[in-house]
Amino acid sequence: MTHNVLVVDDEPKLCDLLASALSQNGINVFTAGNGLHxxxxxxxxxxxxxISDxxxxxxxxxxLLAEIKSRFPQLPVIVMTAYSTVKNAVQSMRNGAFDYIAKPFDIDELDITVSKALQFRxxxxxxQRMRAELDEHQQIDSLVGDSPSFRQVLHAIDSVRESNATILLTGESGTGKEMVARAIHKHGNRADKPFVAVNCAAxxxxxxxxxxxxxxxxxxxxxxxxxxxxxxQADKGTLFLDEIGEMPLALQAKILRALxxxxxxxxxxxxERKVDVRVIAxxxxxxxxxxxxxxxxxxxxxxxxxxPxxxxxxxxxxxxxxxxxxxxxxxxxxxxxxxITGFSPEALQAMANYSWPGNIRELQNCVERATIVASGAVIEDNDLPAYLFASSPASTSAILSEGASVPPDLDAALAEVEKAYILAALAQSNGVQAAAAQLIGISERSFWYRLKKLGIHVDKIVR
Structure with a gap:
């Protein structure tokens, strides 16, 4: 694929140098002597x-960066700066620049930075092409988002959807694995055939x-x-095996033979019965x-x-x-x-500060509750559940703050965080385990597994 790169600098010799270097990699180079041009x-x-000076x-x-981010928000910008102004370049990255290169720059370093920016583009x-292919009736909740990590998911979906390859979706509970599986099926070569979902833990x-x-x-x-x-049931279509890790060993051998x-x-x-299914686990x-x-x-x-x-x-x-x-x-x-037309800035900030252990499923439950209790068209922070404000972001980052000692065992530290969430859910649900599992967005079986793993004993269940 041929790319077009615009070099902006008031020094014609530098523009010519960059044009010569980039054109060797098959890039079409345009130049401009100032921001308006x-x-x-x-x-x-x-x-x-x-690439702008x-x-x-x-x-x-x-x-120029501010104008580009306003008019062409998806266009990456690399800032060129002298070593003495690297601090300012870092600030420009906070304002939306993709990266910066310091003058005088190394050609190899320039090639690497440009290559990363073009891959991003x-x-x-x-x-954008994939989203354009989805009509309004096929929009899926899990496809909402434009963060770098989620763009990688969208790119993976686009790469594999037309194939019959077996797919393994991994991630925490509530991250939208079934929605991604449905997206792959709906936009693949089996879209007109059945999609059958099985929760192996249920x-x-x-x-x-x-x-x-x-x-x-x-x-x-x-x-x-x-x-x-x-x-x-899924013959000629897609079989989605959710929570495959909970499948008993005795049955795993038969699943392997079927695959x-x-x-x-x-x-x-x-x-024996022959079957033709595309499996997503x-x-x-x-x-x-x-x-x-x-x-x-x-x-x-x-x-x-x-x-994967x-x-x-x-x-x-x-x-x-x-x-x-x-x-x-x-x-x-x-x-x-x-x-509902939107959220107040305070409500958005509260949601951004919360860690969402139940992920997208928990966010959906939270918004559903807020939608019900909201008195106006805008959801305010006091419409959100109280547990969003129970822990400050400062408390979760305190272990890494300057002067604080870092826990020697990451797994143990994460287990303590997980245990705290489960105990809080049990307290909020008055000890009802099914309600606590729903509150944090995981299955009852997964909840019971965590109770056992973390050594949490529930002596009394209030019904």
Whole structure:
């Protein structure tokens, strides 16, 4: 792909030098002697990257950067600066610049920085193309967001959606794994075929094999009719295996055979059935740890992990909280017959400060509650649940503050944070475990697993 780069500098010799260096990499180079000239070029040319000097007469680098971010918000800008003004360049990055290079610069360093910026631009273009392909009736909650980490997810979806490769979605509970699976199915080559979802943690172990592969009448007590399993239901379409890490070891071998040989055997029926399914699995567990602990088959792990897509936690894509909240407020408000136009700055700040252990699912629940209690068209901070204000961001970052001692064991520190959230949820739900699990956005089975792992004993359940 050929890229167009605009170099802005009031020194013609430097413009010529950069044009010569960049053109050797197959880049088309445009030049401008000042900021005003640069804006005119941007209005008529499809530019992929701007490299601008910091100090120029008339409109300087910071002013040009502000204009570009206002008119062309998706266009990356690299700032050139002398070593003595690196501090100012860092400030320009905070104002939206992609990166900076210091004069006099090394050509290899320039090539690396430009290459990264153009890769970033390509990902943005791919995302825009993918979004353009989605009509209004196919918009999916999980596709809301434009943070760098989420753009990587969108790029991965676009790369794999037309293939039949097995996909493993990983990430914490509530990060939107099923929504991503549905997006892959709806925009892939099986879109007109069934999408069948199975929560491996929600089905009792004794019924899971029958649920997956079906059974013949009389195969076991209670099997009063023949039943078609989920693999056959999803034939020619997509089978989504959620919480695959909770699947019993005995059944994992049969799942592996179904993936390898594309055949299944219903319970009580020795005849094999051929199936053609595209499998997308999801888990919030570290499956490699589970393999090491003999809790998950290594051969099944590698069969599932053909195309892994890690989903970022909501706290890792803070810039997406506001657009997600607005999206939920719009859709949930309309369903409730209320017109919600947005959030107050205080409400947005409170949501940005919160760590969202339940991720997108918890945010949706929070906005749904706020939509119900809001008295006006704008959701205020006092419409939000009280637990958002229970912990200050300063308290969670205190362990890394200047002068504070860093805990020697990261896993132990994270376990303490997890334990604190679970205890707070139990306290808020008066000890009702199902309600506490729903509050923090995880399944009851996952909640019970965490209770056992963290050694939390619930002596009394208030119903």
């Amino acid at each position: 640069a804006l005119k070029v941007l209005e008529v040319e499809d530019i992929d990257l701007v 910091w100090r120029m007469p008339g409109m300087d680098g910071p002013q 390509d990902i943005l273009k791919d995302n 089905i009792p172990e004794g019924l899971l094999e029958s649920e997956m592969f079906g059974h013949r009448k009389g195969a076991f007590t209670g099997a009063v009719t023949d039943r078609v399993g989920r693999f056959q 390898q040989e594309r055949v299944i055997e219903p319970v009580g029926d020795p005849r 999801a888990t919030n567990k570290n499956l490699l740890d589970a393999v090491a602990n003999k809790e998950f088959r290594e051969d099944l792990y590698y069969r599932l992990n053909v195309f 897509i890690p989903l970022p936690a909501l706290r890792e894509r803070v810039e997406d909280i506001a657009p997600l909240a607005r999206h939920f407020a719009h859709t949930l408000g309309a369903a409730a017959g209320k017109r």
